[in-house]
Amino acid sequence: xxxxxxxxxxxxxxxxxxxxxxxxxxxxxxxxxxxxxxxxxxxxxxxxxxxxxxxxxxxxxxxxxxxxxxxxxxxxxxxxxxxxxxxxxxxxxxxxxxxxxxxxxxxxxxxxxxxxxxxxxxxxxxxxxxxxxxxxxxxxxxxxxxxxxxxxxxxxxxxxxxxxxxxxxxxxxxxxxxxxxxxxxxxxxxxxxxxxxxxxxxxxxxxxxxxxxxxxxxxxxxxxxxxxxxxxxxxxxxxxxxxxxxxxxxxx
Amino acid sequence: xxxxxxxxxxxxxxxxxxxxxxxxxxxxxxxxxxxxxxxxxxxxxxxxxxxxxxxxxxxxxxxxxxxxxxxxxxxxxxxxxxxxxxxxxxxxxxxxxxxxxxxxxxxxxxxxxxxxxxxxxxxxxxxxxxxxxxxxxxxxxxxxxxxxxxxxxxxxxxxxxxxxxxxxxxxxxxxxxxxxxxxxxxxxxxxxxxxxxxxxxxxxxxxxxxxxxxxxxxxxxxxxxxxxxxxx
Numbered sequence: 273x274x275x276x277x278x279x280x281x282x283x284x285x286x287x288x289x290x291x292x293x294x295x296x297x298x299x300x301x302x303x304x305x306x307x308x309x310x311x312x313x314x315x316x317x318x319x320x321x322x323x324x325x326x327x328x329x330x331x332x333x334x335x336x337x338x339x340x341x342x343x344x345x346x347x348x349x350x351x352x353x354x355x356x357x358x359x360x361x362x363x364x365x366x367x368x369x370x371x372x373x374x375x376x377x378x379x380x381x382x383x384x385x386x387x388x389x390x391x392x393x394x395x396x397x398x399x400x401x402x403x404x405x406x407x408x409x410x411x412x413x414x415x416x417x418x419x420x421x422x423x424x425x426x427x428x429x430x431x432x433x434x435x436x437x438x439x440x441x442x443x444x445x446x447x448x449x450x451x452x453x454x455x456x457x458x459x460x461x462x463x464x465x466x467x468x469x470x471x472x473x474x475x476x477x478x479x480x481x482x483x484x485x486x487x488x489x490x491x492x493x494x495x496x497x498x499x500x501x502x503x504x505x506x507x508x509x510x511x512x513x514x515x516x517x518x519x520x521x522x523x524x
Numbered sequence: 525x526x527x528x529x530x531x532x533x534x535x536x537x538x539x540x541x542x543x544x545x546x547x548x549x550x551x552x553x554x555x556x557x558x559x560x561x562x563x564x565x566x567x568x569x570x571x572x573x574x575x576x577x578x579x580x581x582x583x584x585x586x587x588x589x590x591x592x593x594x595x596x597x598x599x600x601x602x603x604x605x606x607x608x609x610x611x612x613x614x615x616x617x618x619x620x621x622x623x624x625x626x627x628x629x630x631x632x633x634x635x636x637x638x639x640x641x642x643x644x645x646x647x648x649x650x651x652x653x654x655x656x657x658x659x660x661x662x663x664x665x666x667x668x669x670x671x672x673x674x675x676x677x678x679x680x681x682x683x684x685x686x687x688x689x690x691x692x693x694x695x696x697x698x699x700x701x702x703x704x705x706x707x708x709x710x711x712x713x714x715x716x717x718x719x720x721x722x723x724x725x726x727x728x729x730x731x732x733x734x735x736x737x738x739x740x741x742x743x744x745x746x747x748x749x750x751x752x753x754x755x756x
Contacts, residue, residue, distance in 0.1 A: 365663040
């Protein structure tokens with residue numbers, strides 16, 4: 273069973289076709305890095321997987337449970353909302369802009385969802401949150417508000433907040449793109465630790481060094497299609513497609 | 525020096541003494557009028573703000589019909605004079621078999637009117653919250669209502685405080701309108717004194733009363749804003 277299985281996914285915004293038949297399988301414990309030029313549909317793909325966008329065609333199966341499927345006529349249907357929410361609970365997501373709740377402290381940001389959504393007792397939620405904050409190195413910031421943190425700290429809180437829901441899969445949407453260069457390291461380190469713990473991860477990123485070093489597999493997207501995928505050394509050292517080669521030449 | 529001061533202050537006191545005596549005589553009915561003013565003010569605030577929140581949520585709901593109905597309501601209540609609405613509830617509703625005393629009639633008209641204004645303030649406040657907040661909540665598994673109640677509305681409070689303060693100040697002064705349906709509020713108490721005694725000083729006293737009320741209100745909102753700004 274795959275953790276994520278997306279088949280032939282199409283997505284348009286008005287006249288603009290953003291995904292043109294994407295198929296993607298992710299195995300348990302696998303770290304997949306999605307790279308490609310801006311506007312290639314990487315972020316949209318990630319957003320479709322966690323139902324922030326609704327796909328036009330194709331199917332999405334998370335841990336064997338279909339979220340979107342094609343009926344007999346080939347029309348894509350979603351399962352009922354309640355079921356979607358249940359399925360998406362297995363997924364955690366980290367955004368480029370953090371999306372922390374500014375009116376809540378660091379600790380409150382992390383315990384809010386476990387208490388409200390998963391009905392975890394407050395005491396237990398706080399224990400989990402504090403353990404996670406230690407793990408990302410921010411326990412001394414637990415009573416700070418997000419506005420008092422640096423970008424790198426905010427992103428580490430956001431990762432802790434996602435992990436507090438105990439997801440089986442973590443999606444990262446350009447987690448270091450909004451950070452000052454000297455702050456990306458602390459976030460990448462947390463992600464590297466997660467990868468070493470065999471968390472299943474899909475990472476949309478411009479950090480080629482990180483992709484190369486941490487990912488088990490690289491997917492190169494351009495123009496809404498997967499152009500090429502393979503092991504990091506294959507993609508980086510010996511790309512088959514000219515488009516991959518051109519892209520890598522520009523970013524490396 | 526002391527003697528000089530006394531020489532100036534004493535005759536000055538002699539001059540304004542009758543005025544002070546007069547004011548002390550009219551102050552009680554004016555304070556009674558102020559109580560009515562404050563009652564109307566607080567009842568309007570307490571009921572129109574929650575109603576305004578509900579209307580704002582309906583105004584942005586995904587049901588087009590609901591949005592249109594509330595849009596029509598807001599248009600009607602903001603598009604006609606408040607005094608006309610007060611008259612309608614007091615003089616017009618008896619034609620439909622609903623007869624109200626002047627105070628409840630005034631309260632109903634005020635609550636319905638102010639809720640329409642608050643609804644638009646809250647709608648703008650809600651819509652000013654970044655889309656990322658909804659997405660952040662959604663990927664954590666929050667439902668729409670959990671997101672609204674726990675994430676969006678608390679952040680909206682801070683942003684709508686200045687316009688809500690504006691409305692509250694306007695409301696203090698709008699209460700004078702119910703004078704027109706014979707309610708004994710501050711302005712009516714003032715006018716009675718003015719007509720009876722053929723003097724205009726009660727107007728000045730009334731102005732001071734209104735100024736004190738709006739001053740306290742402004743300070744209270746300043747405090748609220750400060751408290752809510754800790755996270756920004």
